[in-house]
Amino acid sequence: MxxxxxxxxxxxxxxxxxxxxxxxxxxxxxxxxxxxxxxxxxxxxxxxxxxxxxxxxxxxxxxxxxxxxxxxxxxxxxxxxxxxxxxxxxxxxxxxxxxxxxxxxxxxxxxxxxxxxxxxxxxxxxxxxxxxxxxxxxxxxxxxxxxxxxxxxxxxxxxxxxxxxxxxxxxxxxxxxxxxxxxxxxxxxHSGTAETGHRLTDAYNVLGLSSACSETQLKKAYKKLMAQHHPDKLMSQGLPPELMDVAKQKTQDIQAAYELIRKHRA
Structure with a gap:
């Protein structure tokens, strides 16, 4: 914390x-x-x-x-x-x-x-x-x-x-x-300015994974991170209320990283 x-x-x-x-x-x-x-x-x-x-x-x-x-x-x-x-x-x-x-x-x-x-x-x-x-x-x-x-x-x-x-x-x-x-x-x-290849590599890093991970590992990591960063959970752990918007933004970027990877794998 x-x-x-x-x-x-x-x-x-x-x-x-x-x-x-x-x-x-x-x-x-x-x-x-x-x-x-x-x-x-x-x-x-x-x-x-x-x-x-x-x-x-x-x-x-x-x-x-x-x-x-x-x-x-x-x-x-x-x-x-x-x-x-x-x-x-x-x-x-x-x-x-x-x-x-x-x-x-x-x-x-x-x-x-x-x-x-x-x-x-x-x-x-x-x-x-x-x-x-x-x-x-x-x-x-x-x-x-x-x-x-x-x-x-x-x-x-x-x-x-x-x-x-x-x-x-x-x-x-x-x-x-x-x-x-x-x-x-x-x-x-946030800016929407980056090459797809670089963003994809960074997306894997955001989830703590390598591009060689399995679908099961991908889903598990995504669910774990989303659960860890749920605003209510963070609040209960002592995160100041004024940082809740930041916590919400964090979950949005985790989701964006996950969706980018899924789109690439489709």
């Missing part, structure tokens, strides 16, 4: 329903892939058991690296700033902590920001929390994709982040590829 809420808020930084939806997508992906681990290891409540120093390290590195990723193309956009601001609100930072987070973001924008050294410190503190390391990387991925595109400069920095956190290249590339496919399908589904 944390993934869905955080993801939706990241998407909200775009100030558009497609962005809202894409954020929810990455949150759903986190819940599906790592949510169980995150919950078992204490979720964000575990921070109450950590020292103030550890909490400060988490905040500083999160926003500093966000700033570093945002500046990788030479210019920090308004969308990057909005995204960071929304995340501060979600974390419930005090006024002083927000100022510290803003300062960290500015530090990260500097050309001489010691990325590797900072991440080494971060990993030394949260080495036992693989869920937080993965979420940290996803936060940075969402920063890079805030404009729905990933530049070579952004990808290079994300690869450095993944390596510093001990996330292997294969896992990193899988995270990027799946996120990109889901974001691309969401964008094309």
């Amino acid at each position: 944390w993934g869905k809420i955080l993801g939706a808020l990241f998407g909200m930084a775009l100030l558009k329903i497609p962005g809202f939806f894409i954020g929810l997508l990455i949150g759903h992906w986190f819940d599906k892939s790592y949510g169980g681990i995150f919950a078992r290891q204490g979720g964000f409540s575990a921070f109450s058991r950590d020292s103030a120093e550890a909490q400060g390290i988490f905040r500083y590195n999160t926003f500093a690296v966000m700033g570093h990723v945002a500046k990788s193309n030479g210019v920090v956009t308004q969308s990057h700033i909005q995204q960071a601001t929304v995340f501060m609100e979600q974390l419930g930072l005090t006024a002083t902590q927000k100022q510290e987070a803003q300062a960290a973001f500015r530090d990260g924008k500097q050309a001489d920001f010691p990325l590797v050294e900072q991440l080494a410190e971060f990993k030394s503190v949260f080495r036992a929390r693989s869920d937080l390391l993965l979420m940290f990387l996803e936060i940075q991925i969402s920063t890079a994709y805030v404009d729905l595109d990933l530049s070579k400069a952004e990808q290079k920095i994300l690869a450095q982040v993944a390596s510093a956190l001990g996330i292997n290249q294969t896992q990193f590339e899988h995270m990027l590829n799946r996120y990109e496919a889901e974001a691309r399908f969401a964008k094309s589904n």
Whole structure:
């Protein structure tokens, strides 16, 4: 559930329903892939058991690296700033902590920001929390994709982040590829501009399947996803009422992906 809420808020930084939806997508992906681990290891409540120093390290590195990723193309956009601001609100930072987070973001924008050294410190503190390391990387991925595109400069920095956190290249590339496919399908589904071949590949990824899946696997995955994203069910799990439209849009895109695949197979 944390993934869905955080993801939706990241998407909200775009100030558009497609962005809202894409954020929810990455949150759903986190819940599906790592949510169980995150919950078992204490979720964000575990921070109450950590020292103030550890909490400060988490905040500083999160926003500093966000700033570093945002500046990788030479210019920090308004969308990057909005995204960071929304995340501060979600974390419930005090006024002083927000100022510290803003300062960290500015530090990260500097050309001489010691990325590797900072991440080494971060990993030394949260080495036992693989869920937080993965979420940290996803936060940075969402920063890079805030404009729905990933530049070579952004990808290079994300690869450095993944390596510093001990996330292997294969896992990193899988995270990027799946996120990109889901974001691309969401964008094309709303705009109606995409080549059929690419949309079909992305549609399979939205359902978590390969093009070699059987009809039985296709129907099973579709029904499971539709059940998981029923607005009433999400509401009962704690999704804020203001995100219900996003949940409805999610089911519409799942249905669109399914129908595209069925049409192609007919």
